[in-house]
Amino acid sequence: MSLRVLSRDEIFTKAPEWREPGRSKYLAMYSSVFGGVVVEPALMVIPLDDHIINRGDGIFEFFPVKNGYAYCFDAHLARLERSAEIISLDLPFDIATIKQIALETVAIAGAKDCGVRLFVSRGLGDFECDPTTPKKSLFYVIVLGMKLGDTGIPPEGVSAITTHVPIKPGFYAQVKTTCYLLNALVHLEAHRNNASFGIWYDQEGHLAEAATSCVAIVNQEKILKYPRFEHILKGTGLIRGVELAKELVKSGELKGISQTDITQHEVYESSEMLVLGSGRVIPVVKYDGRSIGSGKPGPVSRRLWELFQKDMAEGPSEVRTRIEKYIKED
Numbered sequence: 001m002s003l004r005v006l007s008r009d010e011i012f013t014k015a016p017e018w019r020e021p022g023r024s025k026y027l028a029m030y031s032s033v034f035g036g037v038v039v040e041p042a043l044m045v046i047p048l049d050d051h052i053i054n055r056g057d058g059i060f061e062f063f064p065v066k067n068g069y070a071y072c073f074d075a076h077l078a079r080l081e082r083s084a085e086i087i088s089l090d091l092p093f094d095i096a097t098i099k100q101i102a103l104e105t106v107a108i109a110g111a112k113d114c115g116v117r118l119f120v121s122r123g124l125g126d127f128e129c130d131p132t133t134p135k136k137s138l139f140y141v142i143v144l145g146m147k148l149g150d151t152g153i154p155p156e157g158v159s160a161i162t163t164h165v166p167i168k169p170g171f172y173a174q175v176k177t178t179c180y181l182l183n184a185l186v187h188l189e190a191h192r193n194n195a196s197f198g199i200w201y202d203q204e205g206h207l208a209e210a211a212t213s214c215v216a217i218v219n220q221e222k223i224l225k226y227p228r229f230e231h232i233l234k235g236t237g238l239i240r241g242v243e244l245a246k247e248l249v250k251s252g253e254l255k256g257i258s259q260t261d262i263t264q265h266e267v268y269e270s271s272e273m274l275v276l277g278s279g280r281v282i283p284v285v286k287y288d289g290r291s292i293g294s295g296k297p298g299p300v301s302r303r304l305w306e307l308f309q310k311d312m313a314e315g316p317s318e319v320r321t322r323i324e325k326y327i328k329e330d
Protein backbone atom coordinates (compact mmCIF):
# COMPACT_ATOMS: atom_id res chain seq x y z
CA MET A 1 0.00 0.00 0.00
CA SER A 2 1.21 3.50 -0.60
CA LEU A 3 -0.61 6.12 1.37
CA ARG A 4 -1.35 9.43 -0.28
CA VAL A 5 -0.86 12.73 1.43
CA LEU A 6 -4.15 14.55 0.94
CA SER A 7 -4.60 18.20 0.28
CA ARG A 8 -6.95 20.43 2.23
CA ASP A 9 -9.16 20.79 -0.85
CA GLU A 10 -9.65 17.02 -1.14
CA ILE A 11 -11.08 16.85 2.37
CA PHE A 12 -12.98 20.07 2.82
CA THR A 13 -15.15 19.86 -0.28
CA LYS A 14 -18.76 21.11 -0.31
CA ALA A 15 -20.21 17.59 -0.50
CA PRO A 16 -17.55 15.32 0.94
CA GLU A 17 -17.92 11.62 0.10
CA TRP A 18 -16.88 10.60 3.60
CA ARG A 19 -19.94 12.36 5.02
CA GLU A 20 -22.39 9.83 3.51
CA PRO A 21 -24.71 12.54 2.20
CA GLY A 22 -28.33 12.11 3.13
CA ARG A 23 -27.65 9.97 6.19
CA SER A 24 -27.59 12.78 8.70
CA LYS A 25 -28.62 16.32 8.07
CA TYR A 26 -26.12 18.49 9.88
CA LEU A 27 -27.31 22.07 9.61
CA ALA A 28 -24.88 24.09 11.72
CA MET A 29 -22.09 23.58 14.22
CA TYR A 30 -20.58 25.93 16.76
CA SER A 31 -17.11 25.21 18.08
CA SER A 32 -15.34 27.17 20.78
CA VAL A 33 -12.07 25.89 19.27
CA PHE A 34 -12.73 28.06 16.22
CA GLY A 35 -14.92 30.61 17.99
CA GLY A 36 -17.82 30.57 15.54
CA VAL A 37 -20.38 28.60 13.53
CA VAL A 38 -19.91 26.56 10.36
CA VAL A 39 -22.69 25.32 8.09
CA GLU A 40 -20.71 23.13 5.71
CA PRO A 41 -20.71 19.54 7.01
CA ALA A 42 -17.08 19.02 5.96
CA LEU A 43 -16.03 21.74 8.37
CA MET A 44 -17.89 20.21 11.31
CA VAL A 45 -14.85 18.59 12.87
CA ILE A 46 -13.19 18.40 16.25
CA PRO A 47 -9.50 17.78 16.98
CA LEU A 48 -8.55 14.17 17.72
CA ASP A 49 -6.61 15.14 20.85
CA ASP A 50 -9.78 16.54 22.43
CA HIS A 51 -10.20 14.49 25.61
CA ILE A 52 -13.87 14.04 24.71
CA ILE A 53 -12.72 11.73 21.93
CA ASN A 54 -9.73 9.85 23.19
CA ARG A 55 -10.86 9.55 26.83
CA GLY A 56 -14.62 10.04 26.71
CA ASP A 57 -13.98 12.92 29.09
CA GLY A 58 -16.90 15.17 28.34
CA ILE A 59 -20.63 15.65 28.78
CA PHE A 60 -23.52 16.33 26.48
CA GLU A 61 -27.20 17.18 26.16
CA PHE A 62 -29.83 16.74 23.51
CA PHE A 63 -32.99 18.79 23.17
CA PRO A 64 -35.62 19.08 20.46
CA VAL A 65 -36.75 22.27 18.73
CA LYS A 66 -40.37 22.19 17.69
CA ASN A 67 -41.90 24.87 15.49
CA GLY A 68 -39.22 27.39 16.47
CA TYR A 69 -39.23 26.69 20.22
CA ALA A 70 -36.56 24.79 22.15
CA TYR A 71 -38.30 22.30 24.43
CA CYS A 72 -37.33 22.02 28.10
CA PHE A 73 -34.12 23.87 27.30
CA ASP A 74 -33.56 25.23 30.80
CA ALA A 75 -33.94 21.74 32.27
CA HIS A 76 -31.26 20.49 29.85
CA LEU A 77 -28.96 23.37 30.78
CA ALA A 78 -29.47 22.67 34.47
CA ARG A 79 -28.53 19.03 33.89
CA LEU A 80 -25.46 20.10 31.88
CA GLU A 81 -24.34 22.17 34.86
CA ARG A 82 -25.02 19.28 37.21
CA SER A 83 -23.09 16.79 35.06
CA ALA A 84 -20.15 19.22 34.94
CA GLU A 85 -20.25 19.67 38.70
CA ILE A 86 -20.25 15.91 39.41
CA ILE A 87 -17.12 15.32 37.31
CA SER A 88 -15.39 18.61 38.32
CA LEU A 89 -15.48 19.95 34.79
CA ASP A 90 -15.33 23.75 34.52
CA LEU A 91 -17.79 25.01 31.92
CA PRO A 92 -15.95 27.16 29.35
CA PHE A 93 -18.61 29.90 29.60
CA ASP A 94 -21.28 30.84 32.09
CA ILE A 95 -24.64 29.19 31.52
CA ALA A 96 -26.25 32.34 30.05
CA THR A 97 -23.53 32.46 27.38
CA ILE A 98 -23.89 28.74 26.68
CA LYS A 99 -27.62 29.30 26.22
CA GLN A 100 -27.07 32.27 23.91
CA ILE A 101 -24.52 30.40 21.76
CA ALA A 102 -26.76 27.34 21.46
CA LEU A 103 -29.85 29.30 20.46
CA GLU A 104 -27.96 31.53 18.02
CA THR A 105 -26.49 28.42 16.38
CA VAL A 106 -30.02 27.05 15.96
CA ALA A 107 -31.13 30.40 14.56
CA ILE A 108 -28.26 30.29 12.02
CA ALA A 109 -29.28 26.72 11.09
CA GLY A 110 -32.66 28.24 10.27
CA ALA A 111 -34.76 25.12 10.93
CA LYS A 112 -37.97 25.43 12.89
CA ASP A 113 -37.86 21.72 13.70
CA CYS A 114 -34.56 20.16 14.60
CA GLY A 115 -32.57 18.36 17.27
CA VAL A 116 -29.69 20.05 19.08
CA ARG A 117 -26.73 18.44 20.76
CA LEU A 118 -24.49 20.34 23.16
CA PHE A 119 -21.09 19.03 24.19
CA VAL A 120 -18.64 20.24 26.79
CA SER A 121 -15.24 18.60 26.64
CA ARG A 122 -12.32 18.64 29.05
CA GLY A 123 -10.30 20.25 26.26
CA LEU A 124 -7.38 19.66 23.94
CA GLY A 125 -4.47 17.78 25.35
CA ASP A 126 -1.65 15.42 24.69
CA PHE A 127 -3.67 12.17 24.49
CA GLU A 128 -3.04 11.52 28.18
CA CYS A 129 -5.86 10.61 30.54
CA ASP A 130 -5.06 13.28 33.13
CA PRO A 131 -7.93 15.78 33.08
CA THR A 132 -5.68 18.54 34.41
CA THR A 133 -3.51 18.67 31.27
CA PRO A 134 -5.96 20.49 28.95
CA LYS A 135 -5.71 24.26 29.37
CA LYS A 136 -9.39 24.95 28.98
CA SER A 137 -12.66 23.16 28.47
CA LEU A 138 -14.47 23.45 25.15
CA PHE A 139 -18.03 23.81 23.94
CA TYR A 140 -19.62 22.46 20.78
CA VAL A 141 -23.16 22.67 19.42
CA ILE A 142 -24.49 20.64 16.52
CA VAL A 143 -27.91 21.19 14.96
CA LEU A 144 -29.50 18.18 13.26
CA GLY A 145 -32.35 18.43 10.77
CA MET A 146 -35.10 16.25 12.21
CA LYS A 147 -38.75 16.38 13.23
CA LEU A 148 -39.72 15.04 16.58
CA GLY A 149 -42.96 13.37 17.52
CA ASP A 150 -44.93 13.94 14.33
CA THR A 151 -45.41 10.26 13.61
CA GLY A 152 -47.15 9.56 16.93
CA ILE A 153 -46.52 6.53 19.08
CA PRO A 154 -45.74 3.34 17.18
CA PRO A 155 -49.26 1.89 16.64
CA GLU A 156 -48.21 -1.67 17.49
CA GLY A 157 -45.90 -0.66 20.34
CA VAL A 158 -42.36 -1.97 20.62
CA SER A 159 -40.55 -4.76 22.46
CA ALA A 160 -37.84 -4.64 25.11
CA ILE A 161 -35.57 -7.04 26.94
CA THR A 162 -33.76 -7.00 30.27
CA THR A 163 -30.12 -6.34 29.47
CA HIS A 164 -27.16 -8.33 30.79
CA VAL A 165 -24.81 -5.36 30.43
CA PRO A 166 -23.61 -4.26 33.90
CA ILE A 167 -25.26 -1.12 35.18
CA LYS A 168 -23.18 1.99 35.84
CA PRO A 169 -22.45 3.02 39.42
CA GLY A 170 -25.08 5.47 40.67
CA PHE A 171 -23.02 8.66 40.62
CA TYR A 172 -21.86 7.89 37.10
CA ALA A 173 -25.36 7.18 35.78
CA GLN A 174 -26.30 10.68 36.87
CA VAL A 175 -23.68 12.26 34.62
CA LYS A 176 -24.66 12.65 30.99
CA THR A 177 -21.16 11.73 29.95
CA THR A 178 -20.12 11.12 26.35
CA CYS A 179 -18.63 7.85 27.57
CA TYR A 180 -21.64 5.77 26.52
CA LEU A 181 -19.96 2.45 25.81
CA LEU A 182 -22.16 0.51 28.25
CA ASN A 183 -25.26 2.26 26.88
CA ALA A 184 -24.18 1.34 23.34
CA LEU A 185 -23.79 -2.30 24.39
CA VAL A 186 -27.34 -2.25 25.83
CA HIS A 187 -28.59 -1.13 22.40
CA LEU A 188 -26.49 -3.83 20.74
CA GLU A 189 -27.92 -6.57 22.94
CA ALA A 190 -31.46 -5.31 22.28
CA HIS A 191 -30.93 -5.24 18.51
CA ARG A 192 -29.42 -8.72 18.55
CA ASN A 193 -32.60 -9.88 20.26
CA ASN A 194 -34.89 -8.02 17.84
CA ALA A 195 -35.98 -5.65 20.56
CA SER A 196 -36.09 -1.86 20.48
CA PHE A 197 -34.83 -1.35 24.04
CA GLY A 198 -32.66 -3.02 26.65
CA ILE A 199 -33.63 -2.30 30.24
CA TRP A 200 -31.23 -1.99 33.17
CA TYR A 201 -31.95 -2.98 36.79
CA ASP A 202 -29.86 -1.79 39.71
CA GLN A 203 -27.90 -4.10 42.04
CA GLU A 204 -30.95 -4.51 44.30
CA GLY A 205 -33.03 -5.64 41.32
CA HIS A 206 -35.00 -2.43 40.89
CA LEU A 207 -35.97 -0.96 37.55
CA ALA A 208 -33.39 1.60 36.37
CA GLU A 209 -33.42 2.90 32.78
CA ALA A 210 -32.94 2.08 29.12
CA ALA A 211 -29.74 2.91 27.21
CA THR A 212 -30.82 6.43 26.31
CA SER A 213 -34.28 6.82 27.88
CA CYS A 214 -36.13 6.58 31.14
CA VAL A 215 -38.68 3.86 31.91
CA ALA A 216 -41.94 3.99 33.86
CA ILE A 217 -44.89 1.66 34.35
CA VAL A 218 -48.60 1.94 34.99
CA ASN A 219 -49.67 -0.81 37.38
CA GLN A 220 -53.02 -2.62 37.46
CA GLU A 221 -54.25 -0.08 40.07
CA LYS A 222 -53.57 2.72 37.55
CA ILE A 223 -50.64 4.16 39.47
CA LEU A 224 -47.90 5.64 37.30
CA LYS A 225 -44.65 4.44 38.88
CA TYR A 226 -41.14 5.60 38.04
CA PRO A 227 -37.74 4.79 39.58
CA ARG A 228 -35.86 6.82 42.17
CA PHE A 229 -33.02 8.86 40.69
CA GLU A 230 -30.12 7.21 42.55
CA HIS A 231 -29.16 4.91 39.68
CA ILE A 232 -30.39 6.70 36.60
CA LEU A 233 -30.02 9.86 34.59
CA LYS A 234 -32.60 12.38 35.71
CA GLY A 235 -34.59 12.42 32.49
CA THR A 236 -36.05 15.76 31.46
CA GLY A 237 -38.74 13.86 29.54
CA LEU A 238 -39.60 11.77 32.59
CA ILE A 239 -39.77 14.79 34.88
CA ARG A 240 -41.93 16.76 32.44
CA GLY A 241 -44.01 13.65 31.68
CA VAL A 242 -44.75 13.22 35.39
CA GLU A 243 -45.81 16.87 35.59
CA LEU A 244 -48.12 16.42 32.59
CA ALA A 245 -49.50 13.14 33.95
CA LYS A 246 -50.95 15.05 36.91
CA GLU A 247 -53.70 16.04 34.47
CA LEU A 248 -54.49 12.36 34.02
CA VAL A 249 -54.81 12.00 37.79
CA LYS A 250 -57.25 14.92 37.85
CA SER A 251 -59.32 13.39 35.07
CA GLY A 252 -59.33 9.99 36.79
CA GLU A 253 -57.39 8.30 33.96
CA LEU A 254 -54.68 7.61 36.56
CA LYS A 255 -55.22 6.96 40.27
CA GLY A 256 -51.85 8.36 41.32
CA ILE A 257 -48.16 8.87 40.61
CA SER A 258 -45.34 7.39 42.66
CA GLN A 259 -41.56 7.60 42.52
CA THR A 260 -40.46 4.36 44.08
CA ASP A 261 -38.46 1.14 43.74
CA ILE A 262 -40.00 -1.12 41.09
CA THR A 263 -39.22 -4.84 40.85
CA GLN A 264 -38.98 -6.78 37.62
CA HIS A 265 -42.07 -8.75 38.68
CA GLU A 266 -44.03 -5.49 38.90
CA VAL A 267 -42.88 -4.56 35.41
CA TYR A 268 -44.00 -7.95 34.06
CA GLU A 269 -47.39 -7.52 35.76
CA SER A 270 -47.88 -3.87 34.74
CA SER A 271 -50.69 -2.76 32.46
CA GLU A 272 -48.40 -0.35 30.59
CA MET A 273 -44.66 0.05 30.26
CA LEU A 274 -43.42 3.39 28.93
CA VAL A 275 -40.07 4.50 27.60
CA LEU A 276 -39.64 8.26 27.99
CA GLY A 277 -37.25 10.84 26.61
CA SER A 278 -37.23 14.53 25.75
CA GLY A 279 -40.75 15.09 24.40
CA ARG A 280 -41.36 11.47 23.53
CA VAL A 281 -43.14 8.45 24.93
CA ILE A 282 -42.94 4.95 23.48
CA PRO A 283 -45.14 2.09 24.72
CA VAL A 284 -43.44 -1.26 25.28
CA VAL A 285 -45.98 -4.04 24.67
CA LYS A 286 -43.65 -7.05 24.82
CA TYR A 287 -41.02 -7.42 27.48
CA ASP A 288 -38.69 -10.41 27.86
CA GLY A 289 -41.08 -12.26 25.55
CA ARG A 290 -44.18 -11.56 27.73
CA SER A 291 -47.10 -9.37 26.75
CA ILE A 292 -47.46 -6.22 28.80
CA GLY A 293 -51.10 -5.41 29.58
CA SER A 294 -53.30 -6.07 26.57
CA GLY A 295 -50.26 -6.41 24.31
CA LYS A 296 -51.23 -3.14 22.62
CA PRO A 297 -50.26 0.48 23.44
CA GLY A 298 -52.36 1.52 26.42
CA PRO A 299 -54.40 4.66 27.14
CA VAL A 300 -51.81 6.36 29.37
CA SER A 301 -49.08 6.17 26.69
CA ARG A 302 -51.48 7.61 24.17
CA ARG A 303 -52.67 10.39 26.45
CA LEU A 304 -49.14 11.25 27.56
CA TRP A 305 -48.01 11.48 23.97
CA GLU A 306 -50.89 13.90 23.27
CA LEU A 307 -49.98 15.94 26.34
CA PHE A 308 -46.36 16.13 25.19
CA GLN A 309 -47.47 17.34 21.75
CA LYS A 310 -49.67 20.00 23.32
CA ASP A 311 -46.92 21.02 25.72
CA MET A 312 -44.42 21.41 22.87
CA ALA A 313 -46.93 23.42 20.83
CA GLU A 314 -48.42 25.65 23.51
CA GLY A 315 -46.87 24.85 26.88
CA PRO A 316 -45.73 27.52 29.36
CA SER A 317 -42.65 29.68 28.73
CA GLU A 318 -40.57 27.66 31.25
CA VAL A 319 -40.59 24.74 28.79
CA ARG A 320 -40.61 26.65 25.49
CA THR A 321 -37.76 29.00 24.53
CA ARG A 322 -38.43 31.00 21.40
CA ILE A 323 -35.57 30.73 18.88
CA GLU A 324 -36.68 33.64 16.69
CA LYS A 325 -35.55 35.99 19.42
CA TYR A 326 -32.02 34.85 18.68
CA ILE A 327 -32.12 35.51 14.93
CA LYS A 328 -29.88 38.49 14.33
CA GLU A 329 -31.41 41.46 12.55
CA ASP A 330 -29.27 42.78 9.68
Ligand SMILES: Cc1ncc(COP(=O)(O)O)c(C=O)c1O
Pocket residue numbers: 062183209210211212213214232233234235236237238276277278279
Ligand atom coordinates in the same frame (compact mmCIF):
# COMPACT_ATOMS: atom_id res chain seq x y z
C1 LIG B 1 -29.00 7.07 29.99
C2 LIG B 1 -30.17 7.96 29.71
N1 LIG B 1 -31.26 7.89 30.51
C3 LIG B 1 -32.33 8.69 30.30
C4 LIG B 1 -32.37 9.59 29.26
C5 LIG B 1 -33.57 10.46 29.05
O1 LIG B 1 -33.25 11.80 29.26
P1 LIG B 1 -34.11 12.96 28.61
O2 LIG B 1 -35.53 12.70 28.96
O3 LIG B 1 -33.60 14.19 29.23
O4 LIG B 1 -33.91 12.89 27.13
C6 LIG B 1 -31.27 9.69 28.41
C7 LIG B 1 -31.28 10.66 27.31
O5 LIG B 1 -30.41 10.80 26.54
C8 LIG B 1 -30.14 8.86 28.64
O6 LIG B 1 -29.07 8.93 27.85
